[in-house]
Amino acid sequence: MPILFVVGLILLLGFVSFATYRTGQLLETWQPEENLLLLPFENLARLGMIAVGFGLGWLSGLGPAALGWISKDPIGDAGIGVAAGVAISLALLPPTLWVQRHRPQWHSDVVERSIRPRSRGQWPLVILALIPVALLEELLFRSLLLGGFAPYVNVVFFAVAASILFGLLHRPQGEWGVAGVTIVALIFSAMFLWRLSLWLVVIAHWTTNVAQLIQAEILSRRAGPA
Numbered sequence: 001m002p003i004l005f006v007v008g009l010i011l012l013l014g015f016v017s018f019a020t021y022r023t024g025q026l027l028e029t030w031q032p033e034e035n036l037l038l039l040p041f042e043n044l045a046r047l048g049m050i051a052v053g054f055g056l057g058w059l060s061g062l063g064p065a066a067l068g069w070i071s072k073d074p075i076g077d078a079g080i081g082v083a084a085g086v087a088i089s090l091a092l093l094p095p096t097l098w099v100q101r102h103r104p105q106w107h108s109d110v111v112e113r114s115i116r117p118r119s120r121g122q123w124p125l126v127i128l129a130l131i132p133v134a135l136l137e138e139l140l141f142r143s144l145l146l147g148g149f150a151p152y153v154n155v156v157f158f159a160v161a162a163s164i165l166f167g168l169l170h171r172p173q174g175e176w177g178v179a180g181v182t183i184v185a186l187i188f189s190a191m192f193l194w195r196l197s198l199w200l201v202v203i204a205h206w207t208t209n210v211a212q213l214i215q216a217e218i219l220s221r222r223a224g225p226a
Contacts, residue, residue: 085207
């Protein structure tokens with residue numbers, strides 16, 4: 001395994017993981033004036049990390065197919081991804097509502113509130129901005145981590161461990177936030193290993209995020225002003 005790939009991936013994963021955790025912590029005491037997904041610097045930084053991620057994939061020497069960059073069935077991947085994203089968002093809704101009602105200390109919506117569109121005009125921009133978010137996380141945690149290490153490790157154990165770690169990074173979102181993210185990460189890992197397609201899990205991830213924002217908007221309107 002090329003050492004530059006391993007070191008570079010560890011550093012990039014460490015940076016993204018630390019940023020994810022610290023952002024969640026910060027949002028517990030700070031409400032940004034702007035939507036976090038629409039900040040120019042954030043988007044430029046995310047695009048830069050995506051470019052670095054693809055560069056690391058090239059350094060791995062495994063080739064695009066092994067990393068899931070080439071879809072053998074683009075239409076099938078798109079259909080499965082959309083269906084999975086909708087199904088995941090619907091499946092997570094009942095337990096989330098139960099936790100909010102009966103165990104509110106287990107859940108925090110600080111991240112959701114920081115990225116939810118604040119006007120009708122923001123919806124298309126936020127939906128578009130969620131694409132690089134999904135691409136970065138799936139590129140790192142599925143394509144490079146699972147695809148890149150698959151020839152050298154027990155990939156099933158590796159996928160479970162990586163999913164649990166990714167869930168723990170969302171500790172500022174509460175116990176249910178950790179559990180929910182871990183479950184979804186396990187599902188995305190299984191989907192990636194099943195189809196060996198980065199684009200499948202990117203579409204599923206993006207659809208899940210969009211569907212959850214729509215759900216949150218509908219529930220917020222039903223609840224009315226606080």
